[in-house]
Amino acid sequence: MQLSFLAAVLLFGISADAFPAKHASPEPFLTQLDGSSWTLGNNVWNLTQESTYGVKLMYKGRDCVGDAAGHYVSYNGAASNLNWTSASITKRGTYRGKKFIDIAFTAVEGDMHWVVFAGMSGAYQYFVNRALPVLGEFRTLWRLDNVTFTRGRTDIKDEELPPLKDYIPQNKVQDETWLRPDGSGYITKYDFTAWSRNQDFFGVYGEGFGSWYINPGKDYYNGDHLKQELMVHRESATGDVVQLNMIHGTHFMASSKDLLPEGKIWGPWLWYLNDGDKEDVAQRAAEEFQSWPYKWLVDEEYHSRGIVTGRLTLSDGRPASNAAVFLGDPDPTKTTLDMGTDYYYTTYADKSGRFEIPNVRAGTYGLQAWSNGSSIADVSTTFLVNKVTVKKSKRTNLGHLTWKLSPKEKLFQIGEFDRYSYGFSHGGAPYQHGLVAACPADLTYTVGESQTSDWCFGQTYRGNWTVRFRTSGIRESAAPELIVSLAGYASGASSNIFANGVQLGNMTSGSAWLPSDPSLYRSATAAGEWHLLRFPFDKSLLKDGWNDLTFNMVRNTTWHGFMWDSVALEC
Known part of the structure; x- marks a missing residue:
């Protein structure tokens, strides 16, 4: 009598580790090992998937997970990992001469799909919502072997991940941030942040191995052009190399609470394996962008x-x-x-x-x-x-x-209205922790003499930032209004605003119209959550000749404060 593989597992107790490193057939497969574990893949790679974690990824004769956690899906700050109760092949097909299977791993919250093509290095993935709670954060990710994968790459950063030995407990200064052992700067996972909708491909790689995400269709992401997210990093507690797919992220936002419709699809995206060659994955990314929306996905709404x-x-x-x-x-x-x-x-x-x-x-x-x-x-x-x-x-x-534009005339404007800190000193610098500390406590900007770059991108110290400007012959009907456009704001800072010594208003945390975001203290230098504030006042406060407008920071917290976009006075 010939036994099926599953029967052999149950009868003879063959473990998941006994599954061959390379499947003999090029065709994609799903095999159940027991009630809560499966293997899936093709002749290029295979993954052992347990009820929560994908624990063993075999590729080129090596387990790319090793002692790391592996692959999993979670929501709302990693508080909830999805637990798979079943797995099945929902579709078999052929596209452009290649056979594929669509595998669904089912949890209470929804279905995680792996679309495995014959001979493909990697798989397409997508998630279908069934009962996710109000989000927050939702992500898929790999935690991989830190010997195999040593570098991280986004479209704006490509370098070695910091060695685990440099994460010294007594040097920790805040969430996932440490002073370097030599005191030269900081180690923080947020330095590998990038703009979500700008990504061509991102991932982790090392000598002979690369694991990448290619997300050509980004319509399932939350947020706008300014959405930025953490992409890769090292897990400080274990040393695992982390490849994040933040498909609904919150890392640099003031808030995100979304009730999601049943049936919403995140993806598909391509998880791609190669030998670490960035030219190869760049070429593959170009092909994927050209192919999106994917014709092989059978879903009427997706193609409408x-x-x-x-x-x-x-x-x-x-x-x-x-x-x-x-x-x-x-x-x-x-x-x-x-x-x-x-x-x-x-x-x-x-x-x-x-x-x-x-x-x-x-x-x-x-x-x-x-x-x-x-x-x-x-x-x-x-x-x-x-x-x-x-x-x-x-x-x-x-x-x-x-x-429609404002009918008023501008008396002055510092910086461009673009929702970024670009143009100011340090504005848009590479992601780095604590850069706002390089901005001064006191600053004077003279309209007509100072340059945009004389204004710093963020204000974090107690002190006075003063704008000096001239006026003459203000018309009788004028109604002055100060416009403050903030590229971001981190709580713990309060600023009083004065015109020629008379207070116009206040910018402070705890107010509904100025919610806090983590941008300044999480390595961002260009943007966080944008705010437009308007402060009208009586024209009698202005005088012919020189006038002073002052932002008087009266309360501060280290690395927190105001990130500027533009300051303008209209009349």
Whole structure:
């Protein structure tokens, strides 16, 4: 009598470790080992999956997990790991001459799919929501062997991961952040942060091995153009090398609480294995971007997509050159960064204000736009057109859209309105912990004499930052208004604002209109959660000649404070 592999396992007690390192057939497979463990893969790689963790990844004759935790899915700050109760092949097919199987691992919260093609180095993955709670954080990830994988790569950073020996307990200064043993700076996992929607590919690699994520379709991500996330790092407690896939992330946001519809799909993305060759994965990434949306996925709603086009012109006749354009929730009640319930699309207008957003899922959206600097850097308002309907295989042409501007004149402006700290001293520097400490406690900026770079990107010390500016002949009908655009704000700081010694207002934590985000103390130097604050005041406070506007920091916390986008005075 010939026994099946599963029968042999049950009868003779063959362990999961006995499964061959290389499957003989090139065809993809799923094999159940016992009631709570399976193997899946093809002749290139295979993974032993237990009820929570994928514990053994065989590739090129090596277990790439080793003593690390392996592959798992979790939500809301790693408080909840998903537990798989069953696994099954939901579809078998052939695409472009290659056989594939779609495997679903089922948990109470939803189904994690692995789409394994014959001979492929890696697999496509996607997750289908069934009963996830209000999120927060949702991620898939690998924790891999730290001898095999020694470097991390995003589109803006590529270097060795810090050695575990440098994580000295007495040198810890905050969450996952340590002073280096030689005192030269800091080690922190947040230095491997990058802009989520800009990624071509990211992952970890070493001599002869590479594990990568390629996410060509990013419409399932929460947030807008300014969404940034931690991509890779070393787990300080164990030394595991971590490859994160933050498909619903919160690391640099003030808040994120999204109730998710049943059936929402995150993905598919490609998890890709190679020998660590970045040119190879770059070529593969280009192919994946060209192939998205994936035709092999059988899902009618996934393929129900249209195109949104339009042209933005400012009310003064200028084209909205290079404006950031975002397609998100209709009747918006959240900031664009905080949106995360459904699907979201980003692009930039061209120099004439035209934009096109292809492959938009059918549905109803709200379209917003804002200045991305350059020729419209003076624009502080946000454009909104609501209830944009997208239909399958149709073009939704919004036509010529007029973006209304403030009728007031600017007396001065420091920095561009673009929601970033670019242009200021240290603004947009490489991610690094504690850079805001390099900004001064006291600063004087003289309009017409000082340069944008004389203003620092963040204010964290108690002291006075003063703007000196001239006025003359202010018209009778003038109604002055100070505009403060913050690229980010971390709690524990409070600033009083004065015009010629008279207080106009206050910026402080604990207020509903200024929620805190972790950007400044988590290595960000360009943006966190954007805030636009307006402080109107009586024109009698201004005088002909020199005037002073002062930000008086009266309470501070180390590495916390204000990250600037722009400061302007209108009248």
